[in-house]
Structures are given as structure tokens and as C-alpha cells.
Amino acid sequence: MRLLQNLLSPASPGAGGLTVLLLLLDLITPAATVKHENFKTCSQSGFCRRNRAFADDAIAAGDKWSSPYEVKEDTIALQNGVLTAEILKTVPGLQEKVVLPLTIKFHKTGAVRVTIDELKRQKGEIELKGQSKARKERYHETERWALVPDWDIRDEKVVYDNRKGQITLKFGPESKYKAIVTANPFSVKFERDGETHIVFNDRGLMNVEHWRPQPPAPEEGKEKSPEDLDGGWDETFGGNTDTKPRGPEAIALDITFPGYEHVYGIPSHATSLSLKTTKGGDGAYSEPYRLYNADVFEYIVDSPMTLYGSIPFMQAHRKGSSVGVLWLNAAETWVDVVKEKPKKILPIGGKSEDTKTHWISESGLLDVWVFLGPDPATLYTSYGALTGYTKMPPSFAIAYHQCRWNYVSQEDVKDVNKKFDKHDIPYDVIWLDIEYTDGKRYFTFDPLTFPDPMSMMKNADKTERKVVLIIDPHIKNTENYDIVDELKSKDLAVKDKDGNIYEGWCWPGSSHWVDAFNPAAFEWWNSLFTFDRFKGTTKNTFIWNDMNEPSVFNGPETTMPKDNIHFDNWEHRDVHNLNGMTFMNATHQALEARQDSKGRTQRSFVLTRAFFAGAQRLGAMWTGDNEAKWEHLQAAFPMLLSQGVAGFPFSGADVGGFFGNPSKELLTRWYQSGIWYPFFRAHAHIDAKRREPYIAGDPYTRIIREAVRLRYALLPAWYTAFHRASQDGMPILRPNFVVHPDDEEGFALDDQAYLGDTGILVKPVVSEGVETVDIHLGDNEVYYDYWTYKIYQGKGLKNYPAPLDQMPVLMRGGHIIPRRDRHRRSSGLMKYDPFTLVVVLNDKGNAEGHLYHDDGESFDYQKGHYIHRKFTFDSATKSLSSTDLHQDPPTAEAYNKVVKSLLVEKILIVGVSKAIKASVLAKSKNKATILEDGKYRKASMVYTPAQDNTFGDTLLIRNPKVRIANDWTVYLDKKDAGGAVKDEL
Numbered sequence: 006m007r008l009l010q011n012l013l014s015p016a017s018p019g020a021g022g023l024t025v026l027l028l029l030l031d032l033i034t035p036a037a038t039v040k041h042e043n044f045k046t047c048s049q050s051g052f053c054r055r056n057r058a059f060a061d062d063a064i065a066a067g068d069k070w071s072s073p074y075e076v077k078e079d080t081i082a083l084q085n086g087v088l089t090a091e092i093l094k095t096v097p098g099l100q101e102k103v104v105l106p107l108t109i110k111f112h113k114t115g116a117v118r119v120t121i122d123e124l125k126r127q128k129g130e131i132e133l134k135g136q137s138k139a140r141k142e143r144y145h146e147t148e149r150w151a152l153v154p155d156w157d158i159r160d161e162k163v164v165y166d167n168r169k170g171q172i173t174l175k176f177g178p179e180s181k182y183k184a185i186v187t188a189n190p191f192s193v194k195f196e197r198d199g200e201t202h203i204v205f206n207d208r209g210l211m212n213v214e215h216w217r218p219q220p221p222a223p224e225e226g227k228e229k230s231p232e233d234l235d236g237g238w239d240e241t242f243g244g245n246t247d248t249k250p251r252g253p254e255a256i257a258l259d260i261t262f263p264g265y266e267h268v269y270g271i272p273s274h275a276t277s278l279s280l281k282t283t284k285g286g287d288g289a290y291s292e293p294y295r296l297y298n299a300d301v302f303e304y305i306v307d308s309p310m311t312l313y314g315s316i317p318f319m320q321a322h323r324k325g326s327s328v329g330v331l332w333l334n335a336a337e338t339w340v341d342v343v344k345e346k347p348k349k350i351l352p353i354g355g356k357s358e359d360t361k362t363h364w365i366s367e368s369g370l371l372d373v374w375v376f377l378g379p380d381p382a383t384l385y386t387s388y389g390a391l392t393g394y395t396k397m398p399p400s401f402a403i404a405y406h407q408c409r410w411n412y413v414s415q416e417d418v419k420d421v422n423k424k425f426d427k428h429d430i431p432y433d434v435i436w437l438d439i440e441y442t443d444g445k446r447y448f449t450f451d452p453l454t455f456p457d458p459m460s461m462m463k464n465a466d467k468t469e470r471k472v473v474l475i476i477d478p479h480i481k482n483t484e485n486y487d488i489v490d491e492l493k494s495k496d497l498a499v500k501d502k503d504g505n506i507y508e509g510w511c512w513p514g515s516s517h518w519v520d521a522f523n524p525a526a527f528e529w530w531n532s533l534f535t536f537d538r539f540k541g542t543t544k545n546t547f548i549w550n551d552m553n554e555p556s557v558f559n560g561p562e563t564t565m566p567k568d569n570i571h572f573d574n575w576e577h578r579d580v581h582n583l584n585g586m587t588f589m590n591a592t593h594q595a596l597e598a599r600q601d602s603k604g605r606t607q608r609s610f611v612l613t614r615a616f617f618a619g620a621q622r623l624g625a626m627w628t629g630d631n632e633a634k635w636e637h638l639q640a641a642f643p644m645l646l647s648q649g650v651a652g653f654p655f656s657g658a659d660v661g662g663f664f665g666n667p668s669k670e671l672l673t674r675w676y677q678s679g680i681w682y683p684f685f686r687a688h689a690h691i692d693a694k695r696r697e698p699y700i701a702g703d704p705y706t707r708i709i710r711e712a713v714r715l716r717y718a719l720l721p722a723w724y725t726a727f728h729r730a731s732q733d734g735m736p737i738l739r740p741n742f743v744v745h746p747d748d749e750e751g752f753a754l755d756d757q758a759y760l761g762d763t764g765i766l767v768k769p770v771v772s773e774g775v776e777t778v779d780i781h782l783g784d785n786e787v788y789y790d791y792w793t794y795k796i797y798q799g800k801g802l803k804n805y806p807a808p809l810d811q812m813p814v815l816m817r818g819g820h821i822i823p824r825r826d827r828h829r830r831s832s833g834l835m836k837y838d839p840f841t842l843v844v845v846l847n848d849k850g851n852a853e854g855h856l857y858h859d860d861g862e863s864f865d866y867q868k869g870h871y872i873h874r875k876f877t878f879d880s881a882t883k884s885l886s887s888t889d890l891h892q893d894p895p896t897a898e899a900y901n902k903v904v905k906s907l908l909v910e911k912i913l914i915v916g917v918s919k920a921i922k923a924s925v926l927a928k929s930k931n932k933a934t935i936l937e938d939g940k941y942r943k944a945s946m947v948y949t950p951a952q953d954n955t956f957g958d959t960l961l962i963r964n965p966k967v968r969i970a971n972d973w974t975v976y977l978d979k980k981d982a983g984g985a986v987k988d989e990l
């Protein structure tokens with residue numbers, strides 16, 4: 006195997022080679038399941054163990070417990086929308102109190118930020134253990150990477166009142182929010198419209214581990230000092246010792262959501278959308294949710310175990326309200342979730358339980374943002390105003406991606422390309438995994454297997470297809486490799502605790518890691534992707550960043566030692582969860598900076614495995630190394646819904662399952678599910694059998710083809726949903742609770758979802774041998790089967806036939822769905838295709854929908870080169886009209902010319918008799934009347950009555966030829982079209 010040859014090549018340093026070889030074999034050979042023993046449990050992680058024990062003691066003490074934190078009232082000040090004060094921590098046996106500076110900042114959107122630092126560390130008045138060069142402060146730069154540059158827009162109209170140890174701050178729109186700070190013991194209550202929604206330190210579990218010198222080891226027979234925290238100065242796990250030069254420095258806080266039974270978010274975990282409790286009991290976990298980006302290959306499902314990426318954003322939801330918190334900390338973090346019957350009277354709409362959470366991070370500031378909703382949409386908008394909205398991707402990126410580890414040669418790539426065309430299955434992107442490189446040297450191609458990458462790129466381009474290449478952050482430590490030479494000579498790599506270049510093991514064997522926290526490394530990385538430098542790449546080459554947690558095969562928990570040092574002397578411990586995102590950011594900027602010979606740039610596409618809050622601004626993520634098993638297919642939907650809730654909706658899971666070989670049925674069902682993933686890519690492990698969709702044979706290939714074609718037909722709807730996400734943070738794939746925020750029965754639903762604003766409701770089949778599914782309808786609106794127009798109506802569960810060749814898809818009345826129905830080989834070839842509008846009438850005979858469209862590749866849309874239409878079907882005038890939603894500036898003239906030829910070829914009205922009687926349609930002599938550019942014309946209509954009243958009837962308007970970019974109205978009844986029509990027609 007080439008992989009092994011590379012490892013054994015003379016360029017690979019010998020020391021440790023065998024151990025790493027074994028480690029590698031371990032990684033590439035599918036094991037029975039994840040190796041649990043490689044990853045810590047809370048009790049194996051010193052700071053988690055300490056803080057959970059602290060919480061257990063506090064809870065056990067009940068009313069006798071008092072939190073040792075108090076606001077020093079004479080330090081309180083409010084200026085320019087920021088409250089500052091000092092919190093004093095009382096430490097038993099210590100005279101002097103620990104000073105913890107507090108700030109509460111109010112953002113113009115109504116979000117509030119509470120930070121707690123530590124004076125001694127702020128001033129650098131602490132001693133480090135040993136020779137460490139680590140910074141002495143608590144890490145305070147998470148905002149630099151996670152938040153948008155202009156995040157600090159203050160609400161300066163905060164009204165402040167300090168009475169008897171209670172400081173009340175009124176803020177937000179119409180000052181209807183309140184933060185009530187109780188001085189002793191310190192707690193903060195957040196109110197909206199007079200009700201409490203979020204409380205900090207409600208249970209007194211707040212804990213800021215202050216700096217202290219390491220106490221000497223206790224004399225024999227004596228007890229150790231209470232300041233000698235267990236695991237505080239060093240910790241060994243799996244043979245690796247973390248030296249912890251700053252000693253214990255964890256921070257923890259309990260956050261209560263009174264009256265909220267459901268919490269969502271904090272991805273990535275292979276768990277349900279509505280988070281389970283973590284302190285034992287029926288169906289509950291016994292471990293907290295862990296957020297510590299790690300290469301957890303072959304992860305198990307239904308687990309709070311950490312995975313590859315972390316977004317510490319949590320949403321609490323109940324009927325009538327949605328609120329959220331962002332725990333802005335990039336160090337290792339654990340979150341306990343419990344639900345309890347409340348002691349107090351519940352707010353209106355509150356169910357029978359409070360959700361109580363406990364957040365614990367190893368280092369850094371205590372830094373929490375609060376968002377008071379009041380509904381999911383507003384919550385996502387205010388969260389996105391801070392961390393940014395989804396990047397508007399190039400349009401190919403939302404089509405179908407074909408990947409495997411590996412397409413082994415240029416010939417292989419060509420062959421796959423040909424076979425897709427032969428079998429009439431559209432695809433947009435072919436992916437090359439690590440084997441394309443010359444011995445795992447990124448930015449090179451294997452000269453034997455990929456001798457002429459340019460011709461490969463050109464071949465793909467003939468059908469508007471793209472090629473994605475993998476580039477990982479580990480750089481091979483070898484001779485005669487310019488990239489590693491530059492990395493070393495420019496001093497841009499991560500250092501070990503002693504300040505030497507860090508060396509670890511990954512795919513290439515001995516490797517070094519790019520330190521993307523270093524601005525100079527960023528600049529250098531950017532220079533590596535220009536078409537001149539990265540030979541063999543062209544405009545249609547894009548990038549996949551894998552292993553950026555970072556994955557280090559011989560590192561603790563398969564990652565980097567926490568005492569490694571990054572730019573500016575920050576410890577890896579502080580920035581671990583940001584690491585993958587900074588690397589992805591460098592790649593994203595590099596791609597956006599690439600210029601063709603005419604100096605033109607284009608939108609980037611980067612796929613990342615590791616991520617943090619804010620990564621949505623840069624590209625897409627996927628859920629890593631899943632397995633070809635039904636339970637992994639089941640796990641994917643909830644995981645992707647959770648990504649959407651946490652503001653990073655451009656997400657997917659390996660279709661078919663990475664490890665193992667799916668049965669033909671599983672593969673087919675996975676495609677039927679995968680076409681609803683915002684990022685839709687099939688992928689397979691190097692040991693897995695080939696499984697490109699044409700291999701299975703009919704009926705499977707035929708069914709998969711139909712599924713992929715549906716994705717392609719709906720690309721205009723997907724692109725419109727991406728556009729909305731890029732504007733206001735609304736998820737692309739929406740769980741029931743987002744669409745029906747008051748439907749309590751549906752709050753935990755995570756196996757069905759809606760596509761954007763289209764009203765399309767899908768419930769993929771994710772179990773073997775299933776012939777029907779139960780779909781939950783969240784309201785009493787009429788729903789139609791996508792294929793047969795059968796009516797489903799009435800809130801609650803509806804049984805839907807789902808044999809292998811039928812995907813459960815419904816259309817909710819009241820929506821208009823834009824489609825493109827012509828079959829092409831790639832989305833690029835659909836550029837000039839006409840549109841179809843599917844108008845699905847609601848019970849009142851009305852419907853509304855949107856279309857966003859631009860060139861799908863350049864940045865011209867930022868200059869107004871796009872169209873944004875609103876379609877409205879009005880039962881009063883029995884007409885469909887298209888109006889402009891374009892915001893300032895209006896559609897650029899140049900772009901108007903480009904889209905001028907884009908027409909609507911079909912309008913299909915489902916449930917048409919909700920708006921107009923069949924007899925009236927007959928009177929119009931089966932012609933629709935069209936008004937466009939001030940002129941009237943006709944188009945033929947075909948009315949298809951329903952077979953009985955359990956189906957919707959349809960009206961097809963053939964070739965109306967209205968321009969997609971234009972204002973127009975299509976009248977079903979000539980009478981409604983106004984006076985002039987008589988003269989003209």
C-alpha cells in the first residue's frame with residue numbers, strides 16, 4: 006500500500022516510526038467501534054472532575070450553600086453601554102479576596118455579553134512553572150476569530166438603577182429587556198417582558214480557579230493544602246503529560262433556563278437535536294457534553310462524546326419563546342444538562358420543567374453572550390449579527406459532490422466522469438483525497454498517477470465540473486520539500502512547550518503544523534494557492550481542509566499537546582477549538598485572493614472538518630468519519646439540524662457512510678436522505694468497495710438517479726435558502742420547532758425537516774425494510790404529497806407510503822417553489838435553463854415564495870448583480886405575480902442583460918380549486934392571461950381534476966415565457982385582468 010511505502014521511505018525519520026506505523030494502521034483499519042479509552046471522560050479530565058465535584062457538593066448542601074462571589078458595590082460603573090465592577094471571591098483560609106473584573110456589555114441587537122477576568126492574571130502578576138514561555142493572562146482573543154469584525158456596536162441607552170444590592174439594567178428594543186445583577190452572592194437574571202428567561206449562577210456553581218503558587222507536597226501523614234487542586238499542575242493521560250505551567254485556571258458557571266424543557270445546539274455530538282440530560286436516569290447520559298475538537302474516527306452514535314468541531318451556542322425553547330447563550334471560550338469545555346421541576350411559578354407558556362446547565366472550561370475568560378429572542382428567527386439573527394452568517398457559496402457547492410479515498414489516478418477520474426454521464430447522473434465535483442499528492446507533500450501531485458493535473462482540471466471544466474483537492478495542516482518533515490523549508494525558515498509553525506518547532510505524526514509520518522494564528526503564516530499560506538505557485542490548479546480547483554482539529558496520531562487524545570505554544574505565546578490549551586477554524590480561514594482567504602490572468606477573483610469553497618462558532622462565514626463542514634450502518638444514517642439528520650440551529654447550516658454527512666460497505670438498500674436510502682443535506686457529498690474509506698451510484702445497478706441506480714435529479718431540480722430553492730441564511734441566519738434545513746414554534750408535540754422532532762421557506766417537508770427513511778413512515782404535521786394547513794398531490798391534513802402524525810422508490814416529501818400549502826426541471830450533467834450546464842414555479846395553494850387559496858439568483862461564482866452580487874423575486878398567488882385576483890425584492894442597489898443593468906433570456910417555462914398550481922372553480926377555468930377557454938411589460942398575451946392551461954377529494958387538483962400553465970427577472974402577473978381568469986385586456990386580446 007502506497008501509504009505504508011511513504012512512511013517507510015528514507016525521508017521518514019526512523020525514531021518512533023514503528024509505533025506510529027501501528028497507530029496509523031489502527032486508524033486506517035476499521036475497528037469495531039471508537040476507542041473510548043483514547044478519549045477522556047469527565048472524571049479523567051482534572052478540571053471537569055473538580056468542577057463536577059464542586060457542583061455536586063454545592064447541590065448536596067442545598068440551602069446551606071452560598072456561592073463565594075460578591076460584587077464590590079463601590080466599584081460599579083456604567084459608561085457607553087458597558088457596566089464594569091469587581092467581583093470578590095472569598096477563599097477559605099485566605100484573608101485576601103481574589104479580585105475578578107466584571108464587565109457587562111450591551112449590544113445594539115439586544116444581546117448582552119458578560120465577562121469575568123482575574124486581576125492577577127490580567128496584570129501578569131503570576132509565576133509560571135518551569136521555563137514556560139506561555140502568556141500569563143487568561144486568553145481573551147476568541148472574539149478576534151469567532152466574531153465579525155464590527156461586533157462591538159453598543160446599545161448606549163442602557164438605563165441603570167442600583168438599589169439595595171440589586172443593580173437593574175434596562176436595555177434592548179424599547180428597553181424591554183432587563184439584566185438584574187444581585188451583588189451578594191453574585192448572580193444575573195435576564196428578563197424579557199417581565200419574565201425571567203436566563204439566570205447565571207442560580208445554583209451557585211460558578212467557579213473561577215484563581216491563580217495560586219503550587220503548594221509544596223504535603224509532609225508524610227499530613228493532609229494536602231486545599232489550594233493543591235487535584236490535577237491542577239500536571240496531568241497524565243495515555244502516556245502524555247500536560248505540564249500546565251499556569252496551574253489550575255478553569256472557569257465554570259451554571260446557567261438556568263426557567264420554564265424551558267428543551268435545549269438545542271452545542272454541536273457537534275452524535276445525539277438528538279433536543280439535548281438529553283447528562284446526570285444519569287432513564288435514557289439520559291452520565292457524562293457531560295464535551296467540546297474538544299478531536300479526530301474521533303468511527304464515532305458511536307447516541308453519545309455526548311466530543312467530535313471534530315465545537316460551537317458553544319445553546320438555544321432554549323418553549324411555546325412562545327426562544328432564547329440562547331454563546332459560551333465564548335475555545336478551550337476544552339464540558340456541559341452538563343439537567344431538567345428539574347421548578348420551585349417557583351412558571352412563566353406563561355412554560356412547561357413543567359426548568360433546564361439547568363453547567364458549563365466548565367479549562368482556561369480563558371468567563372465570557373458569555375445572552376440572546377433574549379423572543380422567537381427562533383430573531384434569535385438566529387442576533388446570534389449571526391455577532392458570529393456572522395453563512396457564506397454565500399458558489400452555486401456548484403450546493404450540488405452533488407463525488408468523493409472517495411481515493412480516486413487513484415487521472416485515468417480513474419476520467420473514467421468516473423464518463424460513467425456518471427453514461428448513466429445520466431448529474432454531479433458537479435470530483436474530490437481527490439490524500440493519495441493524489443507526491444508522498445503526502447501537499448501542494449504537489451504524484452508524478453506517476455497524476456502526471457498532468459491541468460488536463461484533468463480542463464476535462465472536468467468541459468462539463469462545468471470542479472475538482473476539490475485535500476490540503477491538511479500537517480506539513481511533511483522531509484528533505485527537498487519547499488513548503489516545509491519555508492515553514493521552518495519563516496518560523497511559521499506551532500512550537501512545543503520548550504519553544505522548539507513541534508514535531509508530531511500524521512499521514513506523512515513526521516510532520517510540523519502551520520500556526521494559522523500567526524498573521525505571517527496566514528500571508529504565507531495565501532501565497533501558496535496562487536495558480537502560479539500551486540501548479541496544476543485552475544479556476545475550477547477548490548480545497549478540502551481535513552485533520553485540522555488538529556489530528557496528531559501520537560498526540561494526547563490524537564491531538565496536539567495542550568502546552569504547545571502558538572503565535573504570541575498563547576498555549577494550545579487556550580485556542581484548541583479555534584485551531585481548525587483559523588486554518589480554514591487562511592485557506593478561504595487564499596482561495597478568494599486567487600486571480601486569473603485577467604485579475605478576476607471568485608468565491609471560495611472550503612470544506613472543513615474542525616470548526617468553531619464563526620466558521621459558517623468561511624465554507625462548509627461535514628460530520629467526519631461515520632459508518633455504513635443504519636444508525637449512522639439515522640444520526641446524520643439530527644446532527645445537521647443541530648448545525649443549523651448553531652448558525653452553521655452548510656453541513657453534510659458522508660453519504661453511504663465512510664467506513665464499511667453499505668447494502669444497496671442502505672446506499673439508496675442514504676442518497677434519498679443525502680439530497681436534503683445542505684452539503685451533499687458521497688464519500689468512502691480507502692478499504693471500502695467502490696460504490697459510485699451507477700455501480701449498484703437497477704432499480705437502485707435508477708432510484709438514486711431520481712433522487713439526485715430532485716436535488717438538481719430544486720437547486721434554485723436551495724440557493725434561495727442559502728441566500729436567506731446568508732442574510733439573517735435562518736437555518737437552511739429547518740426542524741419542526743423552527744417552523745412551528747408553538748407546536749409542543751414537535752419540539753423534539755429531529756427526523757424530518759423543512760427546506761428553507763419552500764414549505765417542502767421531508768422525512769427520509771432511515772431504517773431497513775421500511776415501507777411506510779409517520780410524518781408529523783405541525784399545523785392544520787393542507788399538505789400535498791410532492792409526487793401524487795394526495796392531501797395530508799390535520800395536526801399530528803400521518804402515515805405515508807415509503808417503498809424504496811418513493812421518498813417521503815410533502816408540500817405545505819401556501820408556498821411557491823422555484824425549480825429547474827431539465828436534466829443536465831452538472832449545475833453549471835443548467836445556467837441558462839428556464840424555471841418552473843410550483844404554486845401550492847393553502848386552504849385560503851393563497852401562496853407566496855421567493856427566488857434568489859446570481860451568477861453563482863463571482864462577488865458581483867455584492868454590487869447588485871442578482872435578482873431577488875417575490876411570487877405571490879392571490880386568491881382574490883386569481884393571479885400569480887412576480888415582484889422585485891431587490892434591495893438597494895437595484896439589479897445592476899449589466900446583470901439585467903445576462904438574465905434577460907431566463908424564462909419561466911411552466912407554472913404548476915396545486916390545489917387550484919381552492920382559488921378558482923373548474924367551471925371558471927373552462928370559461929377562460931383554458932387560456933391564462935399574462936401581463937408583462939405593459940402588454941397582455943395568452944398561454945395555454947391544462948386543468949387536471951383530482952381523482953377524488955383526497956387529492957389536490959392541478960393547473961398547468963404551459964410556456965408562459967415570462968421573464969424570471971421581470972415584474973409580471975398571470976391571471977387565471979381574464980375577468981380579473983383589468984380593462985385594457987379586452988382591447989388587446
Ligand code: NOJ
Binds near residue numbers: 410438475552629690
Ligand atoms: C479523515 C477524513 O475524515 C476522511 O474523510 C478522509 O478520507 C481521511 N482522513 C483521509 O484523508
